[in-house]
Amino acid sequence: MKNALLIIDVQRGLFDPEPRPHEADVVLERINFLTMRARDKGVPVIWIQHEDAGELAFLSPGWQLASSLLELPTDLKVGKKTADSFLNTDLGGLLSQLGTESIVVAGYASEFCVDTTVRRAAALGFPVLIAADAHTTHDKPHASGEAIRRHHNATLSAISSFGPQIRAVPCSEVEFE
Template sequence: MKSALLVIDVQQALFDETPRPFEADAVVERINTLTAKARAAGVPVIFIQHEASDLEYSSAGWQLQPGLQVKDRDVKVRKTTPDSFLRTELEALLASWHTEHLVICGYASQFCIDTTTRRAAALGYPVTLVSDAHTTHDQPHATGQQIRAHENATLPNLDSFGPEIKAVATSELRFAS
C-alpha cells in the first residue's frame, strides 16, 4: 500500500513559545525518526503549515520548528483551517502519487490532527495516527497528555467512515518500500 507521511503544524510559534506543547522536544525527535524511516522507504514526506492572522505566511512564527529535519525533496503545503485538505493542494498531490494510506503526526491533537484524520478517512484513506508523535498544549479542561490519550483512544474507534484508523507508536511503525 503506497503511503505518505503528513507532518502537521510543527511551527515555531506553536512549539517554541512558553508554555510549550506536551513533550514538545520528544515529539520533534519522534517526527524526525518517522521522516527518516519514510524517506528510506521512498515514502513522500509532507510538511503542512497553518496560516492565520496571528500566524502569517512567511513570518518567523510560521516557519517550521528548527529541530525538524527537512530535506529538499520534502513537500510543503499551506493551509488556513484545521482540515489539511480544505482549500489546499493536498488531495491532488496524494492522487498524483497514487497514495493509498496516510500516516499522520504533528500538532494540535484535538484540532488539526483530529480534523485531518477524520477527513482523510472520509476521503477513503486508511490512516495510521502516530500515537506518540502528535501533541498539543494543556487546555483548561485537560492536559496535553490527556488530550493526546483521548485522540489515540477515540479516532481508532471511528468505523463509520469505512477505512481503518489505527494508532501506532513511532517505534512500531514500519513503512513498506
C-alpha cells in the same frame, strides 16, 4: 499500500513560546525519526503549515517549521488556513498525484488539526495510521496535553463508520511500505 507521511503544523510559533506543547522536544525527535524512516523507504514526507494573519503569517518566523526538524529539499509542503488539511488546499490532488493509498499522521494539535485531518482522510477513503506518540497539543483548562493525546488516539481508532481503518500506534511501530 503506498504511504505518505503528513506532519501537521509543527511550526515555531506553536512550539517555541512558553508554555510549550506536551513533550514538545520528544515529539520533535519522534517526528524526525519518522521522517528518516519514511525517506529510507521512498515514502513522501509532506509538511503541512498553518497560515493566519497573526503569529503564523505566511513566511513569518512563527510560520517556519520548528528549528530542530530535519527537513529536506525533496520534502513537499502544503499551506492551510483551517483545521482541515484538505479544505481549500492542494493536499488531495497531491496525494492522488503521488498514488497515495494510505497515510501516516503526526504533528500538532491533537484535538484540532490532527483530529480533523485524520477524520477527513478516512472520509476520503484513506486508511490512516496515527503516530500515537508523535502528535501533541498544549495543556488546556479541562485536560492536560497528555490526556488529550490519549483521548484522541483512542477515539479516532474507535471510528469505523468511514470505512477505512484508523489505527494509532507508537512511532517505533510505524511501518512504511
